[in-house]
Amino acid sequence: MTTQMIILNGGSSSGKSGIVRCLQAVLPDPWLAFGCDSFVDAMPTKMQASDEGIVFAADGGVSVGAGFRALEAAWMAGVVEMARAGARVIIDDVFLGGAASQQRWQKALGRLTVLWVGVRCESAVAAGREVARGDRIQGMAAAQADVVHEGVLYDLEVDTTHTESLPCARTIAAHVS
Amino acid sequence: MTTQMIILNGGSSSGKSGIVRCLQAVLPDPWLAFGCDSFVDAMPTKMQASDEGIVFAADGGVSVGAGFRALEAAWMAGVVEMARAGARVIIDDVFLGGAASQQRWQKALGRLTVLWVGVRCESAVAAGREVARGDRIQGMAAAQADVVHEGVLYDLEVDTTHTESLPCARTIAAHVS
Amino acid sequence: MTTQMIILNGGSSSGKSGIVRCLQAVLPDPWLAFGCDSFVDAMPTKMQASDEGIVFAADGGVSVGAGFRALEAAWMAGVVEMARAGARVIIDDVFLGGAASQQRWQKALGRLTVLWVGVRCESAVAAGREVARGDRIQGMAAAQADVVHEGVLYDLEVDTTHTESLPCARTIAAHVS
Amino acid sequence: MTTQMIILNGGSSSGKSGIVRCLQAVLPDPWLAFGCDSFVDAMPTKMQASDEGIVFAADGGVSVGAGFRALEAAWMAGVVEMARAGARVIIDDVFLGGAASQQRWQKALGRLTVLWVGVRCESAVAAGREVARGDRIQGMAAAQADVVHEGVLYDLEVDTTHTESLPCARTIAAHVS
Numbered sequence: 001m002t003t004q005m006i007i008l009n010g011g012s013s014s015g016k017s018g019i020v021r022c023l024q025a026v027l028p029d030p031w032l033a034f035g036c037d038s039f040v041d042a043m044p045t046k047m048q049a050s051d052e053g054i055v056f057a058a059d060g061g062v063s064v065g066a067g068f069r070a071l072e073a074a075w076m077a078g079v080v081e082m083a084r085a086g087a088r089v090i091i092d093d094v095f096l097g098g099a100a101s102q103q104r105w106q107k108a109l110g111r112l113t114v115l116w117v118g119v120r121c122e123s124a125v126a127a128g129r130e131v132a133r134g135d136r137i138q139g140m141a142a143a144q145a146d147v148v149h150e151g152v153l154y155d156l157e158v159d160t161t162h163t164e165s166l167p168c169a170r171t172i173a174a175h176v177s
Numbered sequence: 178m179t180t181q182m183i184i185l186n187g188g189s190s191s192g193k194s195g196i197v198r199c200l201q202a203v204l205p206d207p208w209l210a211f212g213c214d215s216f217v218d219a220m221p222t223k224m225q226a227s228d229e230g231i232v233f234a235a236d237g238g239v240s241v242g243a244g245f246r247a248l249e250a251a252w253m254a255g256v257v258e259m260a261r262a263g264a265r266v267i268i269d270d271v272f273l274g275g276a277a278s279q280q281r282w283q284k285a286l287g288r289l290t291v292l293w294v295g296v297r298c299e300s301a302v303a304a305g306r307e308v309a310r311g312d313r314i315q316g317m318a319a320a321q322a323d324v325v326h327e328g329v330l331y332d333l334e335v336d337t338t339h340t341e342s343l344p345c346a347r348t349i350a351a352h353v354s
Numbered sequence: 355m356t357t358q359m360i361i362l363n364g365g366s367s368s369g370k371s372g373i374v375r376c377l378q379a380v381l382p383d384p385w386l387a388f389g390c391d392s393f394v395d396a397m398p399t400k401m402q403a404s405d406e407g408i409v410f411a412a413d414g415g416v417s418v419g420a421g422f423r424a425l426e427a428a429w430m431a432g433v434v435e436m437a438r439a440g441a442r443v444i445i446d447d448v449f450l451g452g453a454a455s456q457q458r459w460q461k462a463l464g465r466l467t468v469l470w471v472g473v474r475c476e477s478a479v480a481a482g483r484e485v486a487r488g489d490r491i492q493g494m495a496a497a498q499a500d501v502v503h504e505g506v507l508y509d510l511e512v513d514t515t516h517t518e519s520l521p522c523a524r525t526i527a528a529h530v531s
Numbered sequence: 532m533t534t535q536m537i538i539l540n541g542g543s544s545s546g547k548s549g550i551v552r553c554l555q556a557v558l559p560d561p562w563l564a565f566g567c568d569s570f571v572d573a574m575p576t577k578m579q580a581s582d583e584g585i586v587f588a589a590d591g592g593v594s595v596g597a598g599f600r601a602l603e604a605a606w607m608a609g610v611v612e613m614a615r616a617g618a619r620v621i622i623d624d625v626f627l628g629g630a631a632s633q634q635r636w637q638k639a640l641g642r643l644t645v646l647w648v649g650v651r652c653e654s655a656v657a658a659g660r661e662v663a664r665g666d667r668i669q670g671m672a673a674a675q676a677d678v679v680h681e682g683v684l685y686d687l688e689v690d691t692t693h694t695e696s697l698p699c700a701r702t703i704a705a706h707v708s
Contacts, residue, residue: 018663024221025662030230030244032219032252042209044201045488053207067207071264075209078259087251128697131556132549134399162693166659195486202485222665305520308379309372311576339516343482378575384584384598386573386606396563398555407561421561425618429563432613441605 001113003176004083006031007105008092009152010119011144013130015160015168016092019119022169023090027176032082035092039075043068060139062096076108083112092119094144099151117172118149118157125161178290180353181260183208184282185269186329187296188321190307192337192345193269196296199346200267204353209259212269216252220245237316239273253285260289269296271321276328294349295326295334302338355467357530358437360385361459362446363506364473365498367484369514369522370446373473376523377444381530386436389446393429397422414493416450430462437466446473448498453505471526472503472511479515532644534707535614537562538636539623540683541650542675544661546691546699547623550650553700554621558707563613566623570606574599591670593627607639614643623650625675630682648703649680649688656692 006023010016020033040054047053052067064072083089095101102116121129126141156175158168183200187193197210217231224230229244241249260266272278279293298306303318333352335345360377364370374387394408401407406421418426437443449455456470475483480495510529512522537554541547551564571585578584583598595603614620626632633647652660657672687706689699 018660021222021665022659022662024665025223030221030224030248032248033221034219038215038219042211042215044207044210045198046202047207071207071209074259074262074264077262078255078257078264080255081258082251082255085251085254087248087255125695128553128695129549131553132696134552134555164656164659165663195483198488199482199485201488302518305376305518306372309376309519311375311378341479341482342486375576379577384575384578384602386602387575388573392569392573396565396569398561398564399552400556401561425561425563428613428616428618431616432609432611432618434609435612436605436609439605439608441602441609 001177003115004088004113005080005109006090006115006117006172006176008090008117008119009095009102009148010092010121011126011141011146011148012094012136013126013133013141014119014121014145015129015165016119018165019158019160019168019172020090020092022166023172026166026169026173027088029088031088031090033090033092034079036094037092039072042075043071047071056137056140058137060137060141060143062140062144064096073104073108076105080108080110080112095148095152096144098148101148102152115156115172115175116152116154118152118154119168120149120157120159120161121145122161178354180292181265181290182257182286183267183292183294183349183353185267185294185296186272186279186325186331187269187298188303188318188323188325189271189313190303190310190318191296191298191322192306192342193296195342196335196337196345196349197267197269199343200349203343203346203350204265206265208265208267210267210269211256213271214269216249219252220248233314233317235314237314237318237320239317239321241273250281250285253282257285257287257289272325272329273321275325278325279329292333292349292352293329293331295329295331296345297326297334297336297338298322299338355531357469358442358467359434359463360444360469360471360526360530362444362471362473363449363456363502364446364475365480365495365500365502366448366490367480367487367495368473368475368499369483369519370473372519373512373514373522373526374444374446376520377526380520380523380527381442383442385442385444387444387446388433390448391446393426396429397425401425410491410494412491414491414495414497416448416494416498418450427458427462430459434462434464434466449502449506450498452501452503455502456506469510469526469529470506470508472506472508473522474503474511474513474515475499476515532708534646535619535644536611536640537621537646537648537703537707539621539648539650540626540633540679540685541623541652542657542672542677542679543625543667544657544664544672545650545652545676546660546696547650549696550689550691550700550703551621551623553697554703557697557700557704558619560619562619562621564621564623565610567625568623570603573606574602578602587668587671589668591668591672591674593671593675595627604635604639607636611639611641611643626679626683627675629678629680632679633683646687646703646706647683647685649683649685650699651680651688651690651692652676653692
């Protein structure tokens with residue numbers, strides 16, 4: 001079965017974006033990349049600080065409302081359709097709800113062939129990278145490091161704590177059929 | 178009929194992005210915004226300077242290859258699916274092929290209710306804004322100002338030459354049902 | 355007397371950055387451009403939401419503390435030194451304190467030959483452009499449109515309400531000796 | 532002697548920017564950060580692809596002309612003046628000329644108290660990070676990894692190959708007096 005979609009899940013500052021760019025570089029076919037960041041960018045600015053939309057609290061907590069969930073469901077249906085239509089698609093997401101988030105994707109995916117990848121990073125290391133990035137609210141990395149993986153089932157996991165993005169991407173690419 | 182998608186077409190530096198953000202601000206529902214820029218960002222970096230992908234020439238010319246077209250068709254199918262699934266979607270695009278580009282969209286849209294909007298800007302003014310932006314290859318604005326509208330049919334047109342983004346957006350919003 | 359520095363003052367979203375890039379394009383010599391945005395970027399992230407540093411309130415208000423003022427004085431001395439050392443320098447700033455802000459610059463400038471430029475934009479138009487940018491707190495443009503010019507003396511003023519960045523830049527360039 | 536300036540030198544993608552942001556976070560005083568990237572951003576766009584200015588070749592090579600050197604000398608004089616005026620300043624630079632680049636700084640520094648820091652990263656690892664960033668010309672990291680350190684004298688060196696930005700920053704901070 002040809003892998004139609006790769007879904008990476010990991011906490012903030014765990015290194016997902018770097019792995020995605022390396023995957024796009026090492027995989028021979030051209031894969032499209034989307035994720036929670038590009039989805040939030042597509043939303044109206046006014047949703048980005050609204051109870052209906054998404055709220056980033058000063059302590060690193062993130063909460064989303066019913067309006068966000070409705071748009072997200074349609075967005076998921078759309079990126080799945082891109083894969084059905086023949087584009088190969090990489091998604092990087094943050095499963096704030098753990099297993100419940102994975103189930104939302106599974107509901108959208110239908111019979112699509114997906115490679116599920118967990119992107120781990122020790123909480124303290126991710127928190128340090130959050131400082132080094134300088135563009136994220138301090139506390140998100142630590143708050144999300146473990147909770148996003150709770151109850152989630154993967155085909156493989158990579159750990160960026162001691163491994164660079166490129167070798168992680170090569171490991172994942174070896175599982176793409 | 179409820180408008181499910183708004184498609185704006187105009188040359189580089191004609192002011193599409195500003196109008197899109199104003200539309201997202203003034204329309205009461207939350208609309209998702211995608212476009213040729215976010216599509217190119219989703220492609221592998223290696224496609225961004227490849228004959229198969231998209232090539233930005235030093236004189237402002239832009240050409241795309243078969244690989245680009247294949248991904249674009251899948252991307253179009255996906256954003257249309259988002260609208261079918263209930264999200265309201267704004268697209269900003271540059272119809273490098275004029276009427277042929279519109280036909281590609283029409284093929285993807287099926288029975289979706291779409292508001293077609295032409296975004297005009299006098300070539301010399303767009304070229305000046307290109308200088309003011311500083312992040313675009315000089316010459317794109319002038320090269321695209323007229324050609325992208327050739328043979329394209331619109332529900333309404335706005336002209337940013339003497340009108341700000343916000344009033345243009347209000348004019349468009351008045352046509353959304 | 356050769357113009358060694360151009361200082362543009364105007365409220366948020368009045369169009370300063372676009373004029374600066376056009377000035378750099380039309381002036382025959384290579385001019386370096388700095389401003390309040392690049393200064394804030396140079397500060398530690400932790401200063402960007404601190405009473406000692408700079409605070410952007412939800413209503414568009416901006417207040418700065420003693421730590422900010424101390425760094426700013428040193429930064430001003432430095433950019434003035436660049437001009438003394440032979441680089442031609444364009445500054446874009448927001449004189450939150452009106453005449454008092456201009457006096458801070460004058461104290462730093464010594465005998466440097468400076469062209470003072472006021473960048474005006476009608477409050478409502480600047481507020482609309484703030485919406486179109488999407489990356490600024492709503493309310494800054496309106497709050498700053500007039501107050502930044504109070505008591506400030508200029509060599510010339512441009513108004514972006516009905517004039518594009520490039521012709522504004524050409525007008526300014528004609529005053530550079 | 533109080534450290535007035537920290538100068539970090541390392542090749543592209545060696546991790547300088549992350550270390551700078553961590554230094555700004557862990558050092559108790561507010562330090563201003565400037566570097567070759569912010570300097571290039573301050574130059575006219577037209578200098579960024581000109582023999583007089585700076586040219587980024589497709590193979591990762593970087594060459595600069597006489598116009599660049601003249602502006603750079605004035606810029607160095609200015610950032611040194613900021614430190615003399617009481618701001619504490621962190622510089623991150625790429626010494627394309629090795630020891631000759633350090634001498635240009637030393638000429639500008641006069642009697643300023645400087646902490647010289649070499650930022651090392653194994654060439655292959657830096658090249659991998661260049662892929663993960665996706666916004667740099669492939670080849671710069673490998674081309675610069677060693678050559679920028681030739682003949683340069685440091686107060687201390689850090690190596691990001693196996694050490695994160697934050698602990699590197701803590702090591703440097705321990706040398707700041």
